[in-house]
Amino acid sequence: MPFSCCKYLHLALVAYLFAGCEQSVAESLSADLPFDYASASSELFQGRIVRIGVEVRYAKHDAAAFYSANCTTVSYALNGGFAFVRFVTTMLDCKRDLKSTEERNLVSVASLPGFKKVIAEVVVIKSAENGVPIG
Numbered sequence: 001m002p003f004s005c006c007k008y009l010h011l012a013l014v015a016y017l018f019a020g021c022e023q024s025v026a027e028s029l030s031a032d033l034p035f036d037y038a039s040a041s042s043e044l045f046q047g048r049i050v051r052i053g054v055e056v057r058y059a060k061h062d063a064a065a066f067y068s069a070n071c072t073t074v075s076y077a078l079n080g081g082f083a084f085v086r087f088v089t090t091m092l093d094c095k096r097d098l099k100s101t102e103e104r105n106l107v108s109v110a111s112l113p114g115f116k117k118v119i120a121e122v123v124v125i126k127s128a129e130n131g132v133p134i135g
Contacts, residue, residue: 035059082107084115
């Protein structure tokens with residue numbers, strides 16, 4: 001599905017604003033809940049770049065897919081021993097009742113410019129509240 005440059009920049013901006021799972025999209029878009037968390041995948045490249053793929057069903061807003069991808073990224077960072085995450089890019093694809101997002105992030109064990117600290121307790125609580133599995 002080809003994206004216009006403007007739409008891609010808009011999606012990147014939205015994803016950047018919600019790049020920390022602790023910044024719950026659900027607080028501002030509570031009408032989007034509940035949605036079904038369909039699947040997630042993750043893959044580490046070059047020791048620092050994490051590719052996250054997430055699918056959600058029946059979400060009314062694109063933000064649900066971004067939120068789920070953010071939570072999956074943070075979960076991956078926590079499980080992999082990375083304390084810091086930095087958003088790089090995201091793409092969204094919508095087909096009927098399924099929204100798929102692919103996100104790329106940098107992970108680090110040390111604080112670097114532009115990276116956000118991962119706070120485990122907040123991630124677990126927000127994910128549980130919104131039905132996004134952690135693990």
